[in-house]
Amino acid sequence: MKGYFGELAIERATEHGETLKTIDQMTPAELFQRLPSVDALVIDVRSAVEWAAGHLPGALHIPLGYLVDRMDSLPRSTTLITQCQSGGRSAIAASLLKKHGFDRVINLAGGFAQWRDAGFPVAKDADATHVFSS
Numbered sequence: 290m291k292g293y294f295g296e297l298a299i300e301r302a303t304e305h306g307e308t309l310k311t312i313d314q315m316t317p318a319e320l321f322q323r324l325p326s327v328d329a330l331v332i333d334v335r336s337a338v339e340w341a342a343g344h345l346p347g348a349l350h351i352p353l354g355y356l357v358d359r360m361d362s363l364p365r366s367t368t369l370i371t372q373c374q375s376g377g378r379s380a381i382a383a384s385l386l387k388k389h390g391f392d393r394v395i396n397l398a399g400g401f402a403q404w405r406d407a408g409f410p411v412a413k414d415a416d417a418t419h420v421f422s423s
Contacts, residue, residue: 365392
C-alpha cells in the first residue's frame with residue numbers, strides 16, 4: 290500500500306517529538322511458507338461480514354475498532370501479523386500495536402484478497418476465534 294504525505298509532514302512530526310518508524314511487510318506467499326513453523330498470531334482486523342465470508346485459518350478476529358481495547362489480551366512475546374482485506378486497515382492496526390509497545394509486528398501486504406487469489410486455504414466462521422465486544 291502506498292500513501293502520500295506533504296513535504297513538511299515528517300518535519301512537523303519530528304518537531305513534535307515523533308520519530309519515524311517502519312512496519313515490516315510480508316506477502317501472502319511468505320506467510321504461507323512460514324505458517325506451519327512460525328511463532329506468530331495472525332490478527333484479522335476486518336468487519337464481521339468480511340470475516341464470515343472467509344478468513345485465514347487460525348486467525349484471531351479483532352475488528353480494527355476494537356483493537357486498542359483488546360491489546361491487553363495479546364501476547365507480547367509472539368510475532369503479531371495484522372491482516373485485512375487489502376492491507377490498508379491492517380497497516381493502521383500494525384501502527385497502533387507498535388505505538389502501544391508491541392515490538393514484533395508484521396503487516397500482511399495485499400491482505401486476504403491476495404491470500405485468497407493465490408489459492409491459499411480459506412476458513413469459514415466456525416473455524417477460528419472472535420475477540421470483540423458487542
